[in-house]
Amino acid sequence: MSNCETTREILGAWLDGELVEAQAEACRLHVEACAACREERYKLEHLHATMQTVLNSSGSKVQFDPLWEGVQQRIAQQSKWYDELGDWIRGTFTGPRLAWAVPAVIVIVLAGLSIDSFLPNAKFGVQPDNLATVESIDAYGRNVALLHEGETNTTVIWLYQPQESENDSSTEPSESKPSF
């Protein structure tokens, strides 16, 4: 980037007195030496002066009486709680920085609900209540386990060997071999 380009980028800030001393000095020296940048400076100054004239003339006669009357009227009416809620929602969700928040929340919720179809072994979503009850009964000297599945009303019955000792009785029925 040439020195002129760099100077023109900071020329406005220099005229506004917003540059640090070293930068301002470098800018001043360049403008004094460069005719094109000096011309640019005059153009910027003219633009600023014209804008000031136009904008000042447009707003210099503000009438305060109707302004305060309007404010007092608004205070007297005082907004309802749902107006305040509306203000809060508008302020929170319609700003450009949070404009992504609403679609992002929708995507996250949908992803959470559909994750089971992609990762069936993951236990994230709502699990079907299939293992509602498992009970073990002793029928005619044989041990019988009953599995009732809640949603499908399926009942599975299987038999297994009686336990040999007291210590083995804590073993889960599902871990023992079926007898048929």
Added chain:
Amino acid sequence: MVIFGLLRNRDDAMEVAQESFFRAYRKITSFHGQSSFYTWLYRIAVNISIDHQRRQKRSPLEFRESMDEVFEQQNEVAKDPFSDVHDRELREKMLSAIDDLTPEHKAVIVLRTLEGMSYKDIGEILGCSEGTVMSRLHYARKKLQNKLGAFL
């Protein structure tokens, strides 16, 4: 004045100014003195003005009528007919060029030109850094220069 500079319509500016003071009154408890009071008040007013501009886009004709009304009321029309024509044309071009700026660019131009605010204050009002203010002002002025061209 800043609100009028941003909206350039008397009725809209009055409406937004009233709303700004009303919101400041309602939310005065949320002002904890981290910035100066006027910066806080300006922030409310400028944000409402920017929202208003985004919601309601008026036709340029309506703007011009509104501005002409203001100039006539203030008897600012030059007596020299040539100067009068030139001034009117320059005003129209200038206002039209400012109107074409984005609300953010318009805000930095108005706050700097009308109020002479520092980049730091403008940054606090608009919620951005001083560097961003400098950059926005640079591009806004460049756009205005390109639009106005021969008139300057």
